[in-house]
Amino acid sequence: MTTHNQENTEEACPAEGLLKLLAGKWKAQIFRLALEHPLRFNALLRQLPEANKQSIALALKELEEAELLVKTTIKQKPLHIEYSLSEKGLALVPIFRNLEQLANI
Amino acid sequence: MTTHNQENTEEACPAEGLLKLLAGKWKAQIFRLALEHPLRFNALLRQLPEANKQSIALALKELEEAELLVKTTIKQKPLHIEYSLSEKGLALVPIFRNLEQLANI
């Protein structure tokens, strides 16, 4: 309960949580887009026309909580919020690549 | 439809399918155990006391279909079936390690 990670599901494997997080819907696609440029909520919704607000909001929140994305409030003229890859997020890139490689063997 | 992979969900990222597969319940734990020794259905059920037949059966089938596990019928005295890691399955090991590493940063 006081374990500070997401649930008390007694994770048997250390990678399990991260794996589940990344496999969640829209996560991989969001990650992919974040690789190209910082993300903004509404823009993201337009880039993922099949997706819906709620799911995107949740995905962003979870990725942020996992410290893979960093949420920044841009205090410039069109005051807005940006999500960009953290170092930890970037460290995931080679892992994705390996998975992709393995996926099409 | 004729794409031979699991669904027609128009995967946007090549790694998505594999990711989703691996994140499925019991998968990581099964994988972990397969690393130690070949798996047998009922033994596995005993090793994962929280798990149930159906889910284990499905997990094994999916891992086999993804060619991460190989199913072998052992035609020896206690006639039985074994699931063991394929080469592709073994190739996943370093990826799991990387994920684990990243998970506890």
Add this chain to the structure above:
DNA sequence: ACAATAAGTCAAAAAAATATGACTACCCAC
């Protein structure tokens, strides 16, 4: 002042993943 955009939240519904418990079929030992 009014409309549009940005970034969401909320309750409820629908869909997908997992779990339960009953049942098969096959071998093997006694």
Add this chain to the structure above:
DNA sequence: GTGGGTAGTCATATTTTTTTGACTTATTGT
């Protein structure tokens, strides 16, 4: 020929994840 082990399947529940659509609050453009 009965009891126990192996490897499952099946229909049905339950749980979790994802979607829908309505609503919110603040900022900005005209």
